[in-house]
Amino acid sequence: MVTMSDVARLAGVSTMTVSNVVNDRSGVSDTVRERVRRAIAESGYRMNVSARNLRSGASGVIGLAVPELNRPYFGALAARVTQWARKHGYRVVVEETGARVEGEIAAIQLSHALDYDGLLLSPVGLDLERELVRAGSRPLVVLGERPAPSGYDHVALPNSEGTEAVTRLLLERGARRVALVRGRSGSGEDMLSLRHKGYRRALDAAGLTAAPELLLEIGPLDMASGREAAHRALDSGLDADAFFAVTDTVAFGVIRGLADRGVRVPDDVLVAGFDDLEESEYFVPSLTSVSPDLDWTAQHAVELLLARVRGEGGPSGRIVAPFDVVERESTRGR
Amino acid sequence: MVTMSDVARLAGVSTMTVSNVVNDRSGVSDTVRERVRRAIAESGYRMNVSARNLRSGASGVIGLAVPELNRPYFGALAARVTQWARKHGYRVVVEETGARVEGEIAAIQLSHALDYDGLLLSPVGLDLERELVRAGSRPLVVLGERPAPSGYDHVALPNSEGTEAVTRLLLERGARRVALVRGRSGSGEDMLSLRHKGYRRALDAAGLTAAPELLLEIGPLDMASGREAAHRALDSGLDADAFFAVTDTVAFGVIRGLADRGVRVPDDVLVAGFDDLEESEYFVPSLTSVSPDLDWTAQHAVELLLARVRGEGGPSGRIVAPFDVVERESTRGR
DNA sequence: TTGTACGCGTTATCAT
DNA sequence: ATGATAACGCGTACAA
Numbered sequence: 001m002v003t004m005s006d007v008a009r010l011a012g013v014s015t016m017t018v019s020n021v022v023n024d025r026s027g028v029s030d031t032v033r034e035r036v037r038r039a040i041a042e043s044g045y046r047m048n049v050s051a052r053n054l055r056s057g058a059s060g061v062i063g064l065a066v067p068e069l070n071r072p073y074f075g076a077l078a079a080r081v082t083q084w085a086r087k088h089g090y091r092v093v094v095e096e097t098g099a100r101v102e103g104e105i106a107a108i109q110l111s112h113a114l115d116y117d118g119l120l121l122s123p124v125g126l127d128l129e130r131e132l133v134r135a136g137s138r139p140l141v142v143l144g145e146r147p148a149p150s151g152y153d154h155v156a157l158p159n160s161e162g163t164e165a166v167t168r169l170l171l172e173r174g175a176r177r178v179a180l181v182r183g184r185s186g187s188g189e190d191m192l193s194l195r196h197k198g199y200r201r202a203l204d205a206a207g208l209t210a211a212p213e214l215l216l217e218i219g220p221l222d223m224a225s226g227r228e229a230a231h232r233a234l235d236s237g238l239d240a241d242a243f244f245a246v247t248d249t250v251a252f253g254v255i256r257g258l259a260d261r262g263v264r265v266p267d268d269v270l271v272a273g274f275d276d277l278e279e280s281e282y283f284v285p286s287l288t289s290v291s292p293d294l295d296w297t298a299q300h301a302v303e304l305l306l307a308r309v310r311g312e313g314g315p316s317g318r319i320v321a322p323f324d325v326v327e328r329e330s331t332r333g334r
Numbered sequence: 335m336v337t338m339s340d341v342a343r344l345a346g347v348s349t350m351t352v353s354n355v356v357n358d359r360s361g362v363s364d365t366v367r368e369r370v371r372r373a374i375a376e377s378g379y380r381m382n383v384s385a386r387n388l389r390s391g392a393s394g395v396i397g398l399a400v401p402e403l404n405r406p407y408f409g410a411l412a413a414r415v416t417q418w419a420r421k422h423g424y425r426v427v428v429e430e431t432g433a434r435v436e437g438e439i440a441a442i443q444l445s446h447a448l449d450y451d452g453l454l455l456s457p458v459g460l461d462l463e464r465e466l467v468r469a470g471s472r473p474l475v476v477l478g479e480r481p482a483p484s485g486y487d488h489v490a491l492p493n494s495e496g497t498e499a500v501t502r503l504l505l506e507r508g509a510r511r512v513a514l515v516r517g518r519s520g521s522g523e524d525m526l527s528l529r530h531k532g533y534r535r536a537l538d539a540a541g542l543t544a545a546p547e548l549l550l551e552i553g554p555l556d557m558a559s560g561r562e563a564a565h566r567a568l569d570s571g572l573d574a575d576a577f578f579a580v581t582d583t584v585a586f587g588v589i590r591g592l593a594d595r596g597v598r599v600p601d602d603v604l605v606a607g608f609d610d611l612e613e614s615e616y617f618v619p620s621l622t623s624v625s626p627d628l629d630w631t632a633q634h635a636v637e638l639l640l641a642r643v644r645g646e647g648g649p650s651g652r653i654v655a656p657f658d659v660v661e662r663e664s665t666r667g668r
Numbered sequence: 669t670t671g672t673a674c675g676c677g678t679t680a681t682c683a684t
Numbered sequence: 685a686t687g688a689t690a691a692c693g694c695g696t697a698c699a700a
Contacts, residue, residue: 001677003676019679020679047677047678050676051678052677053678055677055679
């Protein structure tokens with residue numbers, strides 16, 4: 001292995017000068033800089049990351065904890081986060097929380113045990129407040145759905161705004177009884193409640209009321225749950241003319257469940273979702289959805305986190321990703 | 335930060351003894367071991383990964399390079415690989431190659447630049463042979479589709495076996511003119527050729543011949559391509575009674591394309607794919623597919639790689655993942 | 669069974 | 685502008 005002192009000897013300078021050249025620091029004359037550059041190229045030298053990390057007290061790694069990596073939304077997010085982090089010289093280690101509280105706690109603990117410089121956490125169920133205080137002090141940015149405990153930065157999705165917009169679209173397309181397929185939520189500020197709020201606001205604005213029987217509660221936000229919800233709704237004779245599902249994944253399940261009972265979308269009922277997965281464009285029927293700007297989200301999350309890692313203070317903030325509503329077959333006649 | 339010497343002082347022993355306890359090495363009396371354990375707990379000591387890596391000359395990181403992380407198949411794979419690697423004390427850094435040769439080359443180079451201990455590469459287009467020789471010597475295990483250059487381990491999918499089995503199923507369900515939707519391939523040993531071979535074997539065994547017009551070539555293996563392929567087939571009047579698409583993702587596109595033209599699955603034609611994505615169960619119609627054992631694949635890939643990392647020699651090998659054929663609506667009447 | 673001294677490759681500090 | 689030296693925290697070799 002070629003070390004800095006090898007390069008230094010080769011170039012006839014000190015290791016410190018080599019270090020200064022490698023890290024693009026000022027205070028090195030152009031001639032020396034050039035000489036060192038050549039020595040580096042000739043010797044095939046590469047910086048030893050571990051040594052630098054040891055010296056600097058950092059690991060150069062940030063963690064990204066998402067509920068499930070095999071959901072395209074999070075896969076795409078992970079890819080974007082990785083790219084942005086690399087731009088800043090950091091590696092990203094991705095973890096799954098399994099969408100369970102224990103998984104989220106484990107991710108936080110792992111961020112200590114594995115010595116991450118910071119953690120990007122996309123929580124689902126966790127009431128972070130308590131755990132964070134206990135688990136401690138690694139820089140943390142909360143991503144997506146849940147509200148962040150105070151003192152932490154939060155890159156939020158346009159939960160209520162996006163939902164309001166897409167619900168409004170359903171109403172414009174003639175729906176009057178829009179069912180809401182959502183998970184069970186605890187407190188009043190999580191992703192589910194926020195989307196619920198957007199839904200209600202759109203109805204209110206149209207002078208409609210949200211009938212309680214139109215609220216369909218499900219467990220996990222997956223396709224199986226969406227399918228069952230559709231089954232329950234139809235079997236109990238619910239006369240909804242549209243379904244808004246809190247995620248596209250759930251919406252796929254709903255459409256599937258409707259198909260199981262011979263209900264056609266959009267001929268018989270309309271359906272819309274949230275996330276704009278790649279699949280949404282190809283599903284039969286293709287799915288109308290709220291499309292948050294993923295790349296924007298990834299970029300801002302990474303940069304907020306790295307600012308914290310660098311110890312740049314400032315009060316913690318909350319920013320909301322921009323979004324579009326993409327209309328497809330599931331809300332319009334063919 | 336609490337270091338080993340802090341713990342040593344607290345426990346009244348030497349740092350070496352602490353190191354031995356931390357790493358579960360023998361040669362420490364039970365009483366001392368217990369005393370050290372307590373000191374660790376009290377002080378909140380945690381090993382410094384960078385220091386250990388510096389000392390041991392390794393980074394404790396392995397890379398996983400996949401074509402696209404937002405395809406559920408690779409997301410699921412990444413999750414499994416991460417889990418198995420962690421069991422062995424390694425971190426996984428995931429990268430996207432974008433399913434392009436340059437991306438694959440970049441991943442190999444990055445595995446040097448970023449000092450990974452090894453790389454798990456799931457190549458698509460790359461003719462690895464040449465690049466690997468140039469890029470050099472990091473332990474590498476090839477995953478999935480393409481055949482590995484000699485000298486490297488390869489965890490392969492049951493490409494021809496799985497395809498043969500599912501094609502046989504299509505024939506058993508009454509199909510006689512099975513269209514094959516596949517990408518363009520170069521040489522004779524890549525994933526596409528292997529799946530093609532399995533397809534042909536099944537037809538041969540049934541005494542059928544693979545009519546050339548039944549071969550539908552596409553570009554990238556995505557939904558858009560599948561959809562176009564279906565359009566082209568129908569618009570040119572192809573009288574296929576079944577489609578086998580080389581991946582589930584492509585199959586989704588095919589079904590979508592058939593739906594665009596009012597062709598019903600499975601009533602008018604049968605469709606089957608390969609990968610058994612989670613979505614496949616919920617698509618309308620649900621998709622019959624070859625289901626390779628992902629967890630098995632991840633485990634064996636990680637363990638082969640780590641064996642190389644540890645310098646355990648042995649000749650390079652090639653192992654094939656087990657699989658099932660999962661039959662769903664797309665190949666049977668409702 | 670336990671302790672001591674030194675080195676891993678890099679960078680901060682202080683000199684020159 | 686450049687160089688010498690001492691850390692960073694851990695593990696190895698060897699001594700006790």
